[in-house]
Amino acid sequence: MRAGIYLGEKKVVPGQLPIPEPTHGEALIRVLAGGICGTDMMIYAGKHPRAKAPLALGHEFCGVIEKVAGDSSFQPGERVVIEPTLSCGECEACLAGQTHVCKTLRLIGIDMDGGFAEYAKVPVHRLHRYPGHLSDSLAALTEPLAVAVHTVRRSHVKIGDDVVIIGCGPIGLLVGMVARRSGAGRIIAVDVSPYRIAKAQELGWTVLDARQTDITQEIKSLTGGKGADVVFEAAGTSVTAKQMTEVAKIQGQIVVVSLFKQPPTVDLAAMHFKELCLTTTRCYSRTDFQTAIALMAGDQVNLSGLISHELPLERIAEGFALMENPEEALKIIIRP
Ligand SMILES: [Zn+2]
Ligand SMILES: [Zn+2]
Known part of the structure; x- marks a missing residue:
């Protein structure tokens, strides 16, 4: 599949990766849209402590379920937005129900391949449905919202x-x-x-x-x-x-x-x-994520003015270069 791959400092380029194979409890997502974020820019600058090249970046994304491994209420064909945080379930914070400040919190698109790709695999418990009238580009803004x-x-x-x-x-x-x-x-x-x-x-x-x-x-x-x-x-x-x-x-x-x-x-x-x-403040809880979707679905916030560019995956290098200049870019959406 095609992917936007981080190869090292100032290098995020279009390339090829194998289509990920979901294992039990995971879904394969055909990505529709993903946003470039400040954290991606920190990785791009070679300053992120965890992200290791080569890596398909992208943690703010949405897509369509292609297939699900194992039983789930999620079905192929449903549009979903990804809550990219993965907590350990064992540390003090997790046991207290504060999984967003997990001691070893990891993110899809930072600690493992993410959504600047044709496909991504995601645990089903990290999926949220979003309403039909919400565009894919706006749905990709759920995470920052x-x-x-x-x-x-x-x-x-x-x-x-x-x-x-x-x-x-x-x-x-x-x-x-x-x-x-x-x-x-x-x-x-x-x-x-x-x-x-x-x-x-x-x-x-x-x-x-x-x-x-x-x-x-x-x-x-x-x-x-x-x-x-x-x-x-x-x-x-x-x-x-x-x-x-x-x-x-x-x-x-x-x-x-x-x-x-x-x-x-x-x-x-x-x-x-x-x-x-x-x-x-750090990240968000599951409730915050659901509230973000509800705010957009109910037209209580208008985020369309935040999107400065929408680029195909092939132009991802240009997207990262644009993001370096605050006079040119705000939110850039990458579309595989
Ligand atoms: Zn982000
Ligand atoms: Zn934990």
Whole structure:
């Protein structure tokens, strides 16, 4: 079969792999669409601690069931989206029902071949059906939307809250959309890229350009001198790690969604004096995934503006090159 194969730093190319053979409890999925994610870019940069070449990348994908090995309620022909997390079932977190923070959590498309391929094999307990009116490209956004659902559920966002989103990449934008559904009042988004700033403006938010504005002062004046009730950090840089404590109100909450490539300096003195709460968030639970599908199915979030490109698998190298420039690409969908 054709696949988009990671071969090493800056090398993701179209190639051939054998069609995977599902064993008991697994389904063979004919992939319809898959999204390139920030984690894929970390692998592409050669900086991911687990992903080992050669590997078919892709953990945000949907497809049609081709066959199922063993008994299952899933049938060939059904369209499904894949929840790519695989937990061990034995560690403290798993035994406590918190499988998304499993001590040895693995992901389809990172620890084993994934969805940038004609076919992928997936355990049936990782499949979710999605409704017929939802397009395949949108269904491929379920996974990042589930990240946003989990993130907002970890926050204290309440009706009317002033919410700041630092970083307007796909995750920042999704978190803002979900926060809005959860009752957030004013949403103030911050970025440095004109393309991403324009994307956030399309959503009707107040958007600040951190290169041209004193973010701290501006957010203070927009919130009547108070600062943000909840700050979502979705940029993952040393600069934004500093901004997050500056723009939060006294006793406000900071939710860090980013995976920082370098451990940043965090102003713990500011956290102390303002008695801030810092919350982190990782992946999603099965419930978050189901909620993400329900939000899309019920048209409660409109994600179509997030997709900047749809490319055939043969052009996957171009897709990864495009993703390196935040002025050109937001979410890129690969279609086998
Ligand atoms: Zn992802
Ligand atoms: Zn575990």
